[in-house]
Amino acid sequence: MQEQPAQRAGDDGGQRSERRPTMADVAARAGVSRALVSLVFRNAPGASEQTRERVFQVAEEIGYRPDSAARLLASSRTKVLGVTITLRHPFHAEIVERIYPVAEELGYEILLSAVAPTHSEHRAIDALLDHRCEGVILLAEVDEHYLSTVGKKVPAVAVSTRATGAGVDLVHSAEAKGVRQALDHLITLGHKKIVHIDGGDGAGSTERRRAYRAAMRKHDLAGFARVIPGDHTEQAGVRGAELMLSEGELPTAVLASNDRCALGLLDALRRAGVRVPDDVSVVGYDDSHVATLSYIDLTTVHQDVEGIAQRAVRAVVERIEGTGSESREIVLEPSLVVRGTTAPPRSV
Numbered sequence: 001m002q003e004q005p006a007q008r009a010g011d012d013g014g015q016r017s018e019r020r021p022t023m024a025d026v027a028a029r030a031g032v033s034r035a036l037v038s039l040v041f042r043n044a045p046g047a048s049e050q051t052r053e054r055v056f057q058v059a060e061e062i063g064y065r066p067d068s069a070a071r072l073l074a075s076s077r078t079k080v081l082g083v084t085i086t087l088r089h090p091f092h093a094e095i096v097e098r099i100y101p102v103a104e105e106l107g108y109e110i111l112l113s114a115v116a117p118t119h120s121e122h123r124a125i126d127a128l129l130d131h132r133c134e135g136v137i138l139l140a141e142v143d144e145h146y147l148s149t150v151g152k153k154v155p156a157v158a159v160s161t162r163a164t165g166a167g168v169d170l171v172h173s174a175e176a177k178g179v180r181q182a183l184d185h186l187i188t189l190g191h192k193k194i195v196h197i198d199g200g201d202g203a204g205s206t207e208r209r210r211a212y213r214a215a216m217r218k219h220d221l222a223g224f225a226r227v228i229p230g231d232h233t234e235q236a237g238v239r240g241a242e243l244m245l246s247e248g249e250l251p252t253a254v255l256a257s258n259d260r261c262a263l264g265l266l267d268a269l270r271r272a273g274v275r276v277p278d279d280v281s282v283v284g285y286d287d288s289h290v291a292t293l294s295y296i297d298l299t300t301v302h303q304d305v306e307g308i309a310q311r312a313v314r315a316v317v318e319r320i321e322g323t324g325s326e327s328r329e330i331v332l333e334p335s336l337v338v339r340g341t342t343a344p345p346r347s348v
Helices: 023-030 034-041 049-062 067-074 090-105 121-130 145-152 173-190 207-220 234-246 259-269 305-322
Strands: 080-086 108-116 135-138 154-160 168-172 194-197 225-228 253-255 283-284 299-302 330-334 336-339
Touching: 034 049, 049 154, 067 259, 067 283, 080 090, 080 121, 080 253, 090 108, 090 259, 090 305, 108 121, 108 135, 121 135, 121 145, 135 145, 135 305, 145 168, 145 299, 154 305, 168 173, 173 194, 173 207, 173 253, 173 299, 173 336, 194 207, 207 225, 225 234, 225 283, 234 259, 259 283, 305 330
Parallel strands: 080 108, 080 135, 135 154, 154 168, 168 330, 194 225, 194 253, 253 283, 283 299
Antiparallel strands: 299 336
C-alpha cells in the first residue's frame, strides 16, 4: 500500500495535519524514491533538473520546508559561513560576537556548530558541510589530518592553531611572544619558581609550552622549570592546584594554559586558604571577559579578538570568491595586561 503524504493546514476542508511532513511524504507525492529526494535537498548530483523542480514544488505544497529554505537549497550559492565553537569557552564566544558584523558587511550569514563532550569536532564540521556552508571558520581544535580533508572540500580558516591543511588559512596570535611577555613580567617581579599548567592538545598549547621552557632557559631558570599536564578547562586548573598543594611546597607563580585554566586554579587555591597574589601569582592567557571582572582581576595575555575575527572572515570570503592566494598564516600581536593576580614573591 502506497504511503499517503501528510497534508498541510487548509487541505481537505481545512483539517490540520496530525504530524509534520517528512522526506518520505515528499517522495510519495512526487513519485520518486526517498533517496532521490535526499539528493535533491543536499544539492548532490544524480537528479535531473525536471525532478529537482518537481521535488521542490511538492515540498512547498505540503510544507516540508519553508519556501525560503527551498529556494536556498535550489540555489548554487548559500552565502553562509559555518563556525565551529567549543561550548563554555568564553574566548570563542567573544570571537563569534565579532564575526557577525564582519560577515554581515560582506553579505554572509553565520551558522554555528558546537563541539561538546557528546558532539565531536568532526561531527560539528560535518553538520556545517551538510548545510552547504560555503566556507568554514574553525575555532574549535581539529586534528591536522582532518583539517586537510576539510580544506579540500570547502574554503576554511583555522583560528589559534598551527596545524596546516590544503586550502586552509591560519589566523592566530604570536603565542611565543605572549608567553615571553608573561615570563618577563613575573621574572622582573622577582619570581623564579614559575610553574606552567599546559593546555594538552588544545589550540596554541604546543607553542606556549615550548616558549615557557625557552624563556626559563633564557633567564637561567631551567632548574626551576616545571610543566604540569592539563588542558584548556577550569578542571585542569583545579587539578594543578590540588597536585601542588599535595606536595607541600607551592611555586611562587603559575602560568596557566588559558584564562579558564587560571580560573579553576584561582578557585582551588583560594578555597585552600592560599592568597593570590601574596602567596602565589597567577597569569592566564586570552584576556577573556571574565578576566576583567573585579573579583577575578586576572593578569593575562591579551589576544586581539577584533583582529582575529576580522582577518578570519575576510580570509575565508576571499577564498570563496576566488580572490584569495595560496594558504596563508596570519599572525597577530599579543600584549600582556597586568591586573591584580601578580605581585613580587613574599621573599623579595
